Amino acid sequence: MTFGCQMNLHDADFIRGALDAAGWRESALEEADAAVLLTCCVRQSAENRLYGRLASLKPLKEGSGLLIAVGGCMAQKEGVNLMRRAPHVDVVFGTHQYPDIAALLSRGTSGRVCATAMGGLSLSGQPRKRREDFRAWVTITSGCDNFCSYCIVPYVRGREESRTMEEVVEETGELVRQGVREVNLLGQNVNSFRRKEEGRSRFADLLRLLGRCCPEAWIRFVTSHPRDFDTDIMLAVTETANVCEYVHLPLQSGSDRVLGAMNRGYDRQGYLEKIRELRRIVPDVTLSTDLIVGFPGETEEDFEATLEMVELCRFDSAFTFVYNPREGTAAARRPDDVPRRVKGERLRRLAEATRVLTAASLSGEVGSERTVMVYGASRKDPARWSARTRGNKLVHFQRGDDDLTGRIARVRIVSAGSWSLHGELLEVI
Numbered sequence: 001m002t003f004g005c006q007m008n009l010h011d012a013d014f015i016r017g018a019l020d021a022a023g024w025r026e027s028a029l030e031e032a033d034a035a036v037l038l039t040c041c042v043r044q045s046a047e048n049r050l051y052g053r054l055a056s057l058k059p060l061k062e063g064s065g066l067l068i069a070v071g072g073c074m075a076q077k078e079g080v081n082l083m084r085r086a087p088h089v090d091v092v093f094g095t096h097q098y099p100d101i102a103a104l105l106s107r108g109t110s111g112r113v114c115a116t117a118m119g120g121l122s123l124s125g126q127p128r129k130r131r132e133d134f135r136a137w138v139t140i141t142s143g144c145d146n147f148c149s150y151c152i153v154p155y156v157r158g159r160e161e162s163r164t165m166e167e168v169v170e171e172t173g174e175l176v177r178q179g180v181r182e183v184n185l186l187g188q189n190v191n192s193f194r195r196k197e198e199g200r201s202r203f204a205d206l207l208r209l210l211g212r213c214c215p216e217a218w219i220r221f222v223t224s225h226p227r228d229f230d231t232d233i234m235l236a237v238t239e240t241a242n243v244c245e246y247v248h249l250p251l252q253s254g255s256d257r258v259l260g261a262m263n264r265g266y267d268r269q270g271y272l273e274k275i276r277e278l279r280r281i282v283p284d285v286t287l288s289t290d291l292i293v294g295f296p297g298e299t300e301e302d303f304e305a306t307l308e309m310v311e312l313c314r315f316d317s318a319f320t321f322v323y324n325p326r327e328g329t330a331a332a333r334r335p336d337d338v339p340r341r342v343k344g345e346r347l348r349r350l351a352e353a354t355r356v357l358t359a360a361s362l363s364g365e366v367g368s369e370r371t372v373m374v375y376g377a378s379r380k381d382p383a384r385w386s387a388r389t390r391g392n393k394l395v396h397f398q399r400g401d402d403d404l405t406g407r408i409a410r411v412r413i414v415s416a417g418s419w420s421l422h423g424e425l426l427e428v429i
């Protein structure tokens with residue numbers, strides 16, 4: 001069971017791979033010898049969900065002796081506290097322990113284990129079991145050195161480290177040889193790839209190299225940091241045919257005062273100039289962002305500055321969050337002084353502003369022809385395919401007899417809803 005972000009979903013592939021190599025097989029929970037839960041602590045809601053899930057596993061533990069292991073960010077942060085709070089958990093393992101999961105489960109059968117040491121993690125060459133044949137994630141950086149004041153990631157994932165260019169290219173090439181058609185480069189801050197090791201970011205070089213070595217696969221990347229997203233990366237996106245024109249660039253706040261308190265390393269003017277340059281260099285880019293409301297000390301004026309930035313930036317989509325203090329971070333030492341009601345009201349206003357922009361962005365697609373990657377049958381309506389444009393916009397279109405999962409197709413966009421597009425199939429490429 002996996003909670004949280006894309007990084008966690010990707011880590012789950014390594015855990016599956018390590019367990020598979022040790023002879024474990026996936027099964028329905030009722031028949032399982034062990035349950036492995038991969039946790040997230042970036043937001044309070046994920047923590048709450050984990051404890052709810054752990055409580056629901058208790059009867060199984062008492063009935064069949066199910067071994068329960070909890071790993072990931074929250075296990076890293078809480079360690080023995082998690083074991084105290086949930087005495088039926090047998091194994092707690094941190095973010096650098098994934099390759100040893102099978103040995104930890106085995107130790108957990110004869111006594112409770114808490115393994116949260118950090119350092120020395122290398123995912124290169126580790127077995128991995130992917131959930132999809134046509135799409136894969138490749139970690140290029142792990143950890144983070146930015147210490148944004150609200151964020152727990154540097155404490156639970158460790159300091160930033162990049163893999164080598166050769167490792168990334170080799171892994172991506174192997175995936176493409178296995179039939180993968182979309183590779184997602186993953187890191188807390190992909191734009192600083194190799195900066196620490198080589199004194200300058202090699203992310204743009206990596207995009208160009210993947211363009212030459214693996215031209216048949218679409219390349220996406222997440223997450224970018226506005227301070228490190230530079231002109232060379234924009235040029236690499238536009239020059240490299242298989243790199244998709246989609247950038248997720250978290251703004252977080254439109255107030256310079258709040259951005260400073262968040263330790264984000266840029267101001268609103270700098271952000272605006274960057275996205276103007278991005279749209280000039282990559283004219284059909286889709287731009288999404290993250291926004292937080294209710295950061296300590298955020299005034300109505302600060303919040304209105306965020307609303308104003310949303311209008312100025314005209315994001316294609318935005319993920320909006322309410323600030324929750326994360327114990328151990330710098331911001332958590334400040335009073336959480338924006339009342340809950342005010343946070344809720346700001347979230348609603350912000351969500352409405354971004355919803356209008358998303359609808360406008362989608363309406364602008366009507367009448368166009370787009371190349372899409374088909375991800376599979378729509379979960380809501382299995383009679384339709386679910387696909388994404390190179391700009392990461394969701395498109396549904398009618399299914400025929402052929403299985404198009406993992407195929408690239410041309411569609412004409414015929415209408416737009418609030419969150420997705422409706423298209424007609426023109427051809428399968």
Ligand code: SF4
Pocket residue numbers: 144145146147148151152153154188189225
């Ligand atoms: S860049 Fe900031 S928000 Fe993103 S992971 Fe690093 S510390 Fe957290």
